Structure formats: structure tokens, C-alpha cells
Amino acid sequence: MSAPHLAIVAPLVLSVFIPVFYRIFRHIHTGWFVLPLPILLFVYFLTFLPETMRGESFIESMNWIPSLGINFTAKVDGLGLLFALLITGIGALVVLYSIYYLAKTKEKLNNFYVYLLLFMSAMLGVVLSDNLIVMYAFWELTSFSSFLLIGYWYERDKSRYGAQKSMLITVFGGLAMLGGIILLYIMTGTFSVTKLISQANTIFNHALFVPALLCILLGAFTKSAQFPFYIWLPDAMEAPTPVSAYLHSATMVKAGIYLVARFTPVFGDHFLWFWLVTSIGILTLIWGSIFAVKQTDLKAILAFSTVSQLGLIMSLLGAGAAALHYEFLDENIYTVAVTAAIFHLINHATFKGSLFMAAGIIDHETGTRDIRKLGGLMHYMPITFTISIIGAFSMAGLPPFNGFLSKEMFFTAMVHVTEMDLFNLETWGFVFPVLAWIASVFTFVYSMILVFKTFTGKYQPEKLDKKPHEAPMGLLISPVILVSLVIIFGFFPNLLSDILISPAMASILPSLLGAGDEFMVHISFWHGLNIELFMTLGVVCLGIILYMTHSKWKKIYKAIPEKLSLNQFYDFLIEGLESVSSKVTKTYMNGSIRSYLVYIFAFFIVILVTTLIGKNAFMFDTNNVSTIGIYEVVLAILVVLGSICILFAKSRMTSIILLGAVGYTVSLFYILFRAPDLALTQLVIETISVALFLVCFYHLPKLRKFETRMRFRLTNALISVGVGTLVTLIALSAHSSKLFESISKYYVENTYTEAAGKNMVNVILVDFRGFDTLFEITVLAIASLGIFGMIKLRLNGRKEG
Amino acid sequence: MRKTNNIILETAVKVLLFFIALYSVYIFTAGHYYPGGGFIGGLMTAGAIVLLLITYDIKTVTKILPVNYRILTAIGLLFAIGTSAGSLIYDLPFLTHAFGDVHLPLLGELSIHTATLFDLGVYFVVVGVTMTIIQTIGEDE
Amino acid sequence: MEILMAFVIGILFSTATYLMLSKSLLRIIVGTGLLSHGAHLLILTMGGLKRGSAPILGGNAESYTDPLPQALILTAIVISFGVTAFFLVLAYRAYQELGTDNVEEMRGTEKDD
Structure with a gap:
């Protein structure tokens, strides 16, 4: 991480502390804590001037996702530095202005400055990143922070409208730009602007040149409010004036201009x-x-x-x-x-x-x-x-x-x-x-x-x-x-x-420019x-x-019908989209769990049957099959019987106990299949689960009399038999086909040498695949908090209902 | 949960509980070499406490074990993340574990693993989560 | 053995699906429980059964059963416990609030404002 990297993320880091400052120092305007940073950054960027004047540029890379060619590369050259100075210089003035513009008693200053700093980081990132994917990420971040700042007075309808409008249009352009970046990557295999420029000739003669050019320009035009996408900018004026001065006139809207300037050597x-x-x-x-x-x-x-x-x-x-x-x-x-x-x-x-x-x-x-x-x-x-x-x-x-x-x-x-x-x-x-x-x-x-x-x-x-x-x-x-x-x-x-x-x-x-030349x-x-x-x-x-003569001729403007304006078109488009999508959604999202499950299972059947047939994947091979012992047959019969009996169980108790029985049988299976850890876990889990089921359902007596046996339904039966058959087929083919060598050998060989353990399962869990376990316990913790919340928290107005 | 009056169960639990708890600790510590580990150990401990809950009522149990299980969950998560992040200090990738042998008087050779600390986190989370679930449901009338 | 297991798993999946398509919340939850059993056995069977001794070093065994599916299943068992518990409590609270465990009757009980 080099100094320019730090300069880019510095506002982001400061923004973390802003809410703290806001809480602790209520009587000092929060802006005073923000002000030093842009000034400092401005001075810092001034020190690059001698370097860029010599025609050199500072470039420092930091690995981020090297396997995809995505690195956080900071590049300070003439163009980037000009923008960086604008961002920090105007930024400092705007912060100073905002201190007097926004009253510390009435406004949510913590939000304001957090958004503003977020923007500053994002904008510096846009102009100082050499890697296009990183630049894109910062680019979208400027759209987000602009959205938040336009909607700063979110209780006003117009603010929300303007914020949404700017977001939709600029993010649409941003996505187009991402498309352009990916096209450029397909052409050259790099995300670095510097390398792209050196390959300008290859790009120029490539079939994808024009689509990439159009996509990049779409990004630039939406961001820089060019015709016909400019309509978001007038509505963005709902933001507080310091924001308008900063984002919507001096810096963010110039990101599109920056993009065009940056890509001139490639497309020009x-x-x-x-x-x-x-x-x-x-x-x-x-x-x-x-x-x-x-x-x-x-x-x-x-x-x-x-x-x-x-x-x-x-x-x-x-x-x-x-x-x-x-x-x-x-x-x-x-x-x-x-x-x-x-x-x-x-x-x-x-x-x-x-x-x-x-x-x-x-x-x-x-x-x-x-x-x-x-x-x-x-x-x-x-x-x-x-x-x-x-x-x-x-x-x-x-x-x-x-x-x-x-x-x-x-x-x-x-x-x-x-x-x-x-x-x-x-x-x-x-x-x-x-x-x-x-x-x-x-x-x-x-x-x-x-x-x-x-x-x-x-x-x-x-x-x-x-x-x-x-x-x-x-x-x-x-x-x-x-x-x-x-x-x-x-x-x-x-x-x-x-x-x-x-x-x-x-x-x-x-x-x-030749070597050593300058303009x-x-x-x-x-x-x-x-x-x-x-x-x-x-x-x-x-x-x-x-x-x-202004007052005399300005009536001409009234001759332009309102209905033909771009804003009307935009509103019409948004409303149309909303109503159509809500209608479409309501046709299949009907609120019944059963239909959703039917969709899922039907999709499951269709997609897997197509794959099995299309890829000719079904295979049946009786070689390499292990022997069947008498215990296993008994256990298999028990599992099958237990699960079928649940279907016919009349009372809740019976089905819970049957489920428990199936669970215990499965744990016996684990013993036979040489999986002692699984067997132990399954046994204890089953005990606790049954206790839970009983606690939840046994103590609700008033519903007991409604218990009935399930009625037979043909569609359900067909779907379930379909799912079952399919899974059997998959299990058989999975067993019968060996596409590549198993990776398990690694674990068998390295358990003792690398992790000094003997229980492979446990070593995999805590060491080799520790991330899985880490996330798993996190999921568990979330589930338990969810349960705690559901039971302890009664927010709804039950008194009214 | 309902107050039961079951002498046989109560007496049996008093003895059994000790063994279950001891066994769960054993199974947790043995996890690296023999079947066991944080998950199983944690579940078994939780199972022991559930047994206690069934025998006595919830108030008695909270008196015996005044533990806030949600905090226990959090401590467990911190343990797991802390152990994983610890390797970052030595400039190693996240989740790199270390191990070594220590000679202790009386106990003899003992191998020490940071993986055990991670597993301890798992243990705490499992106990915390299971008990949070059972306790909240049990307390709800 | 693998072929027999394939059929057992198939039946587990069938019954689970049938239960999940019913109207009663409890049956849906029981169904998910069965489904997870089926899935666990499926993963285990895919890795091959009884190919050696238990995956614990030191017993002078020539070969070991595949430890990786077991580790995956161990994670899955605990996760499915968490999910089942969550479902259960959801159903339990739905009972308390709405007085029914029939999912069709629960439709539209969200606040429609």
C-alpha cells in the first residue's frame, strides 16, 4: 500500500469516525473535523506536480484479485492529478462553506459528512485508478454517494424523486460502461488503462471496437449529463447547495469528461x-x-x-x-x-x-x-x-x-x-x-x-x-x-x-509526443x-x-408541449415498468408456499432431466460396488418404513417420533459406513431436535383436535415420485461415473504432516476447510438470534388487532 | 418447562450429568485425534443441560448455571475469528494454524494446537446457540 | 450397497417432497428434516461406501473411507439443525399469532397496507 492508495481511502477511513465525533462533540460543528483532510490531501497532491511536469507518472500496484487481473493500481499522471487537485481543492472549500450553510442544531450532520467523504474517496478512486474494474467500482460508488446526498432531505418527495432518477440513469450508464470494460478485456486481456493504450492498434482493428466504444461513451454521457441523459441533473438540485456546487458542477459530473479524456488515446x-x-x-x-x-x-x-x-x-x-x-x-x-x-x-x-x-x-x-x-x-x-x-x-x-x-x-x-x-x-x-x-x-x-x-x-x-x-x-x-x-x-x-x-x-x-517532448x-x-x-x-x-427583450420572446417556450419532454418520457417509462412488473410478479407470486415449492421442484425435475438426457449422463455400473450386510438391509428397511409411515401418521406426536426414528436409524447407518463423527453428531442432534419438536408442538393443545390424516393428492404424488426417481438416478450415475481423481487423497496424506492431527474429519473442519466452519457457526449464531428475536420481540400492535 | 416430580429421574440425572459433562469435555479435547471435536462436544454439553432442564424447571437451572447463552455465542465467534486472524500478525494467510509440543511436569508430553482454540470457539457457539434456542422456547409461555 | 442406498435415498426424497407439498406447517418441517437426511446419505453414497476403515490415522489401516464427504455432512447436519429449529419456532409463533398451522389459511395475513 503506497501513499496514493492511502490518500484514496483516507476519506473513507475518516468517515468511519464521523458519527463518533458527531456524538461526542455536539457543540462543535462536525464539518471542522472534516475540513483538515481535503486541505491535507490537496497539499499532498501538489507535491506530485514536479513529477507530472517532467512528463512522468507515479504508478504503484497493490494485489487485490491477481488471478482475474484485478489489482488496486494507483496511477498519478497529469490528467489524474488535475482531477485530484480539483476534487480535494473544491472539496475543502465546499466543506468550509457547508460548515456555515448547514446549521449544526437542525441537520443530520453525521450523515451528511459521511456521504460527502464517501464521495470524496470514490471520486479520487475514479481518477487515480489505472485498473478499470477498480475504477468501475469507485465510479458506481460516486453514483451511490450522489444518490444519498441528493436524498439528504429524504422527507421531501422531490428529493427522493431526484435521487432515484439520478441513480437509475447513472447506474444504467455505469453498467453499460462495465460492458465496455469487459469488451476491452476480451480484446486485449487486460484491465489496465496504460496497457490498453499501448495496444490501441489491436483494439482499433478488432470487431468489438465499435460496441466497446458505444458502451464506454454511454457511461460517460450519462454521468456527465449529456443529451438526452441530462434530465437527472436539474432534479439533482434538490440536494443541499454545497453538494450541488461540489458533486453536480465541479467534480462528479466531470467524471464522464474524465472518462472521455482517458479513453481518447484508445478510441480517438x-x-x-x-x-x-x-x-x-x-x-x-x-x-x-x-x-x-x-x-x-x-x-x-x-x-x-x-x-x-x-x-x-x-x-x-x-x-x-x-x-x-x-x-x-x-x-x-x-x-x-x-x-x-x-x-x-x-x-x-x-x-x-x-x-x-x-x-x-x-x-x-x-x-x-x-x-x-x-x-x-x-x-x-x-x-x-x-x-x-x-x-x-x-x-x-x-x-x-x-x-x-x-x-x-x-x-x-x-x-x-x-x-x-x-x-x-x-x-x-x-x-x-x-x-x-x-x-x-x-x-x-x-x-x-x-x-x-x-x-x-x-x-x-x-x-x-x-x-x-x-x-x-x-x-x-x-x-x-x-x-x-x-x-x-x-x-x-x-x-x-x-x-x-x-x-x-x-x-x-x-x-x-516524442520522448522528452511536452506540449x-x-x-x-x-x-x-x-x-x-x-x-x-x-x-x-x-x-x-x-x-x-427577454420578457417578450420567452413565451415561445410555452409552445413546446409538456407531453413531449424527455422528463415525461422518463416518468412514463418508470411508471410503465413498475405497473407491468407488479402485474407479472403477481401472476406467479401468489402467496402460497405450496406453489413456490411446486415451482422449485418442477424446475429441479425439468433442469436435471434435460441435463441427464442431453449430456447422456445417466450411467449404471455394477462394478466397484461394496457388499450388502444383513444389518444394512435391516436399517434400510427401517428408514423406508419410517419415512412412509410418516405419510400416514394421523397425529402430530406420531410423525415427530417417526422422524426421530428415521434420524436414529440414519446415525446407525453412519456407524456402518465408518463415519464415527457423523454418527455421534447425528445422535445428539436427533435427541435435541426431538425435544425441540415436542416442546413446540406438544404444548399447544387447542389445535390437537384438528389433526387429520393427509389426503391423497395426485399432482403432489407425481411430483414427489418424480423427485425421488430423479435423485435415485443421479445417485446411481454419480456412483457409476468417475470423471476425475478424488481430491480426498490430499487430506488423507497431509492430515498428520500439515496439521498434526489424526482425525481427518475434524482436521478438515477446523484447519483445511476452516472457512466453512467459521461461516457455519456464524449462520448458527444468526439463526439463534433470529429465534430469540421471534419469541422475545413483539413489535406488532397486537393490542389493536 | 413444567415442574415434574420424578425422584428416579432427578437422582439419576445428578449422577449422569457429571459423566455426560465430563465425557463431552473429553470428546471435545480428543477431537483432533479421535472422533469428536467442537461440534459434538458442544452438542453433548447442550444435551446435558437440556436433560437438566427436563428434570428440573428453568428457574432452577438458570440459578445453577447463570450463563447468558447469547453472550456465550458471541464469545465463541470471537474466539474462532480471533484465532483465525491471529495468523495475520505473523504475516500468514487467514486461518493458518500452528502447533507444537510442550513438556509439562506431571502430565508429560502435550501437543498444543491453535486449531483447538478455533474448535473451542465452535464449542462455545454450539452450546450457546442450542441453549439460546431451547431456553427462549422454554421460557415462552 | 450403493445401489440399495440409491433407492433408499430416492424414497426419502419422495416422501420428503410429498410432505413438503402438504398444507400443514408441521408436515412441511418434518419433510425438510427427511430431505436433509436424504441429502446427507446422498453425499456419503456418492463418495463410495465402506472403502476402508474410519478416517482416523494410527490404526494401521491400509485405506480409509473418504473423509471429505463426512466433513461436509457434519457441517450440513449442524446447519440443518439450525434451520429446522428456526422453522419450528417460526411455525410455533405462527400458531400463536394466527391460530392455524394450515399454510393456505395463512395467505394474505400479512398486513396489506
Whole structure:
């Protein structure tokens, strides 16, 4: 176990102690115990920077299931480190923010922080695992923790609905991704990403290439809320705001982007990858931005805006994959798309994080997030206003903030797409910059709505639940740090280029680098009077016009019928599934034990008869049979007689005693068959069992008069005779066929040498197969507790009944 | 269970019980070499206590043997898991047992097994489980 | 002997199945008891019967009977005891609560809310 392994599981370990801290230190906000960890981890991950800047990566493996090629391999490379820093950095800020956001008296803080730490571990695991199966496990864990956090206020209907929705969609995608991982394994025989990349050519020419590509992309698109799977993200806004800022804007939703980036070296050469990633990204971008304008809830606007921005990053990664077709690095203008993707990823985390926190502050201090009720808050909350305006301007792509730079680069990348001479882009390439431009106009509009509808305009105190005032310092620290980053990255973008962007690019486009090469990233403010600048100017002009006339044209949205929306489709699908499955289940789960047993036995007969016939397995061989002694015949007759007599027994007592008789006879059998341990056990067990039976049934006198003999039923008789015959046949064939040498010899030979015992049965039980025994006594203990519970615990309301 | 008044049984049990209990301990310790072991020993001990329960009533027996059988079960499980996990300290796989011979004054050569500790766990669990079941049913009126 | 045992086991399974398909809870439990006896004997028979002396070293025996099925059965006996006890108490409590041991009459007595 190396240090990065520890870093991944550290939050998980801390989460174990959180409930303890919560109980013991009631008067200290639990968040203070959590806060040091992400800060520590952030600092720890910073120490990897020199290594990744040299183009090296740290890799350390820990055996987990080596026989299946599944090992817990931690790999810290440029891309993984970038995400790890985001996760821990934003994580620290969010924890700090949550300390002031969630009141320690009202909220179940222990649950909250346990879930949050669970998420942190899971997310670090996703981005730092080289083994895909381990990555998948962490991936699903992020879905689970997201589910728990969205459903944090589980008493609300909407929270539960949102939690379920996000879970269903992301886990569905996760399963598809698992399918893709397994397909990749079939193609290459490895789960390691590093090895996959080195075998990219084999994969590319394999027949399973396209299915694997589609499966992996399905996982990425569901997680990163791409069209048409984005519908879970707006509903996920039911989570507390710190969670929305952390999971649903800065980190978890970017896991899909991480996945696409990670797999670019494997799949990126294919035209399907370029087309799917780029066009779905662009579609999501424009769709999200158009619908964001429609929303009236601050967090809903931010949710749609996140959807749209994720689409933007996605499309950039798709366009960047095209760079793989141009083998020369110098003047490879297409890599700018990847640069822009990474840069925007960082920028988005800063400005969207600050905007979410500002929205949380508004909600916290006024009691509403509805922009129709808000307005004129500028004078009451000047700091929040400043935070929001910087965040929103950056999001809209205005100078001098970092959003402006990445948006310029986005335009550059999209314009470059038209210049490519692959994949029919000569004909269709122009669509990308046009759509990108339209989407940017809408992005501008909703950014303006976000700030100006809230902070300017008419102040409406009568619609607010609380009297608005500026938030306390604690709530403001985190968003202030984030907006300072917005400004710093805006003015000094090249702070990031060498230390973070270039190493991350090296992980995404490794084939373009020779030995010792690195990507020269230089982000500059002023490119001269080029097409991108005019595009931005156009965005601003048209955006202002649209914002001014917003109230007039927003009625268009009403023209879209509700019934055709994706949400309606999702609800219809879920309800349909529920009702159909409940109907189907009720037809055969009718509550009668007898029918269930009939199913079991019928299935047993059918499956075994088919096997016996199909595999030609029935064999009858009278060789190698041991002799029959007179005692054995007597015992056999006794067992048969006893068991048949039970069928005709009239009273309960008789059948219990007969069962006991059969049991004792069986133990005599064990003696004859040279099994003294079994005989002893069976004898004592039989005694205790009979005592138990008698205690249970003898002391219930009132039911005794209902005792009757069993009535004959033909179907039952047929089934039982069928089962009996089949078992006889199996016993005969099992005896007659010898497929391989028995493994028992090992035990006979090693009992004394390895375990220093003489009683083989006992040695097998306590030594060779000790696990069986361990679990067996556990089962026994559970059974006894179950019995104890059934008798002692009377929870039901018998008084009412 | 019902209070019975059976002189023959009571007298016989007083003597028999001692032998059964002794025999069950013997059969448990001999388990590694001869038929026996934790399961059988435990069941036999439980059988002895059941015999006691049948002869006397439940209150008398709890007075003689004030044992909480659920805790006994837990102790047994801990024993079994503890012995199994013990090997981890020596960097051996879970459930690796060790054995050796010790020379004791008066008793002579004695071989010691950690497997016996594991079996002791099994013994405790079996006694605990059986008695929990019988006692809870017996106490229920 | 193995062939004779095969038939004994078959009969044990038949009667057990027939009992388990009846309506009375007690008979179902008795049925499971018989079924486990049948299963234990089946495992033992599959390993071959009387192939040597009891699996205890030191008796100068030339060969031993297969110890592995015996160890498996020993585990199975104890487990089936636990299961039977659990069933019994379940049935006993069902009697107390519902006043019947007929499984058909117990249908739908769960709270339907």
C-alpha cells in the first residue's frame, strides 16, 4: 500500500469516525473535523506536480484479485492529478462553506459528512485508478454517494424523486460502461488503462471496437449529463447547495469528461468517436443553454448551465481527438481544442462553484431562489453581488475573466473543425462554429438573467420569507477564494499552462509526443482582430438585445408541449415498468408456499432431466460396488418404513417420533459406513431436535383436535415420485461415473504432516476447510438470534388487532 | 418447562450429568485425534443441560448455571475469528494454524494446537446457540 | 450397497417432497428434516461406501473411507439443525399469532397496507 492508495481511502477511513465525533462533540460543528483532510490531501497532491511536469507518472500496484487481473493500481499522471487537485481543492472549500450553510442544531450532520467523504474517496478512486474494474467500482460508488446526498432531505418527495432518477440513469450508464470494460478485456486481456493504450492498434482493428466504444461513451454521457441523459441533473438540485456546487458542477459530473479524456488515446482515432463526442457535446451545449433561459429558479438555471458547459467541454474533447490524425506536433493547431477543454474544465469549476455558492447564500439569506420574487438585492448583499457578477461575466465569456479566454479558445477550436479534411468535415464542419456561437448567445443571456434579475430591478421584500442581509463571513470565504481564482486565471492564464494543462494534455494525446517532448501551451489575451473576437462581439451585442427583450420572446417556450419532454418520457417509462412488473410478479407470486415449492421442484425435475438426457449422463455400473450386510438391509428397511409411515401418521406426536426414528436409524447407518463423527453428531442432534419438536408442538393443545390424516393428492404424488426417481438416478450415475481423481487423497496424506492431527474429519473442519466452519457457526449464531428475536420481540400492535 | 416430580429421574440425572459433562469435555479435547471435536462436544454439553432442564424447571437451572447463552455465542465467534486472524500478525494467510509440543511436569508430553482454540470457539457457539434456542422456547409461555 | 442406498435415498426424497407439498406447517418441517437426511446419505453414497476403515490415522489401516464427504455432512447436519429449529419456532409463533398451522389459511395475513 503506497501513499496514493492511502490518500484514496483516507476519506473513507475518516468517515468511519464521523458519527463518533458527531456524538461526542455536539457543540462543535462536525464539518471542522472534516475540513483538515481535503486541505491535507490537496497539499499532498501538489507535491506530485514536479513529477507530472517532467512528463512522468507515479504508478504503484497493490494485489487485490491477481488471478482475474484485478489489482488496486494507483496511477498519478497529469490528467489524474488535475482531477485530484480539483476534487480535494473544491472539496475543502465546499466543506468550509457547508460548515456555515448547514446549521449544526437542525441537520443530520453525521450523515451528511459521511456521504460527502464517501464521495470524496470514490471520486479520487475514479481518477487515480489505472485498473478499470477498480475504477468501475469507485465510479458506481460516486453514483451511490450522489444518490444519498441528493436524498439528504429524504422527507421531501422531490428529493427522493431526484435521487432515484439520478441513480437509475447513472447506474444504467455505469453498467453499460462495465460492458465496455469487459469488451476491452476480451480484446486485449487486460484491465489496465496504460496497457490498453499501448495496444490501441489491436483494439482499433478488432470487431468489438465499435460496441466497446458505444458502451464506454454511454457511461460517460450519462454521468456527465449529456443529451438526452441530462434530465437527472436539474432534479439533482434538490440536494443541499454545497453538494450541488461540489458533486453536480465541479467534480462528479466531470467524471464522464474524465472518462472521455482517458479513453481518447484508445478510441480517438475512429470517426465515430469524433462525431459522437463532438456532436452530442454541441447538442447538449445548445440545448442546455436554451433551456437555462426558461428557468426561474436560480439553481435550475445553474443546473442547465452546467449541462450546457459540460457539453462544451465534451465537444472540445471530441474535436481534440481529431488532432490524433495529424502526426506532426509542430503547428498542430487542433490540439488547441484539448488545451481549451482542460482550461475550461478548471475555469468552469471556479466560476460555477462560486455561482452555486452565491445562489446558496441568496437562498439562505432570503428564503427563496425564485428570480420572480428576488430583485434589487444589490444594496443588501454587496459582496454576494460582486461574487455573482464576476462569476456570471466569466461564464458569459467576458473579459478580463478566465471564462473569456477559454471561450475564445473554444471558438478557435470550433473554427478549426471546419478546416479539417477528414470525416466529411469539408461539408458539415461549418455547423459546429454556428451552433457554438448560438449557444454562446444564450449562455450570455442566462448569465445576465442570473445576476441582474436577482440583484437589480425592483426590491420586493413582501415576497421574501426573511429580511435579506449580507451573509456571515464564513459563508463568503469559499466563493471569494473561487472568484479571486477567476480573476487570477483571467489575468495570468499561463500560471496553469505548464504545471497543469500541459501534463494533462500529455495524458490525453500521448501519441503526439516524442520522448522528452511536452506540449507548449501558451494562452494569450490578445490574438489580433481575428474571427473569434468578432464572434465574441456578436455574442455580446445580440445577447444584450435578447436580454432586453427577454420578457417578450420567452413565451415561445410555452409552445413546446409538456407531453413531449424527455422528463415525461422518463416518468412514463418508470411508471410503465413498475405497473407491468407488479402485474407479472403477481401472476406467479401468489402467496402460497405450496406453489413456490411446486415451482422449485418442477424446475429441479425439468433442469436435471434435460441435463441427464442431453449430456447422456445417466450411467449404471455394477462394478466397484461394496457388499450388502444383513444389518444394512435391516436399517434400510427401517428408514423406508419410517419415512412412509410418516405419510400416514394421523397425529402430530406420531410423525415427530417417526422422524426421530428415521434420524436414529440414519446415525446407525453412519456407524456402518465408518463415519464415527457423523454418527455421534447425528445422535445428539436427533435427541435435541426431538425435544425441540415436542416442546413446540406438544404444548399447544387447542389445535390437537384438528389433526387429520393427509389426503391423497395426485399432482403432489407425481411430483414427489418424480423427485425421488430423479435423485435415485443421479445417485446411481454419480456412483457409476468417475470423471476425475478424488481430491480426498490430499487430506488423507497431509492430515498428520500439515496439521498434526489424526482425525481427518475434524482436521478438515477446523484447519483445511476452516472457512466453512467459521461461516457455519456464524449462520448458527444468526439463526439463534433470529429465534430469540421471534419469541422475545413483539413489535406488532397486537393490542389493536 | 413444567415442574415434574420424578425422584428416579432427578437422582439419576445428578449422577449422569457429571459423566455426560465430563465425557463431552473429553470428546471435545480428543477431537483432533479421535472422533469428536467442537461440534459434538458442544452438542453433548447442550444435551446435558437440556436433560437438566427436563428434570428440573428453568428457574432452577438458570440459578445453577447463570450463563447468558447469547453472550456465550458471541464469545465463541470471537474466539474462532480471533484465532483465525491471529495468523495475520505473523504475516500468514487467514486461518493458518500452528502447533507444537510442550513438556509439562506431571502430565508429560502435550501437543498444543491453535486449531483447538478455533474448535473451542465452535464449542462455545454450539452450546450457546442450542441453549439460546431451547431456553427462549422454554421460557415462552 | 450403493445401489440399495440409491433407492433408499430416492424414497426419502419422495416422501420428503410429498410432505413438503402438504398444507400443514408441521408436515412441511418434518419433510425438510427427511430431505436433509436424504441429502446427507446422498453425499456419503456418492463418495463410495465402506472403502476402508474410519478416517482416523494410527490404526494401521491400509485405506480409509473418504473423509471429505463426512466433513461436509457434519457441517450440513449442524446447519440443518439450525434451520429446522428456526422453522419450528417460526411455525410455533405462527400458531400463536394466527391460530392455524394450515399454510393456505395463512395467505394474505400479512398486513396489506
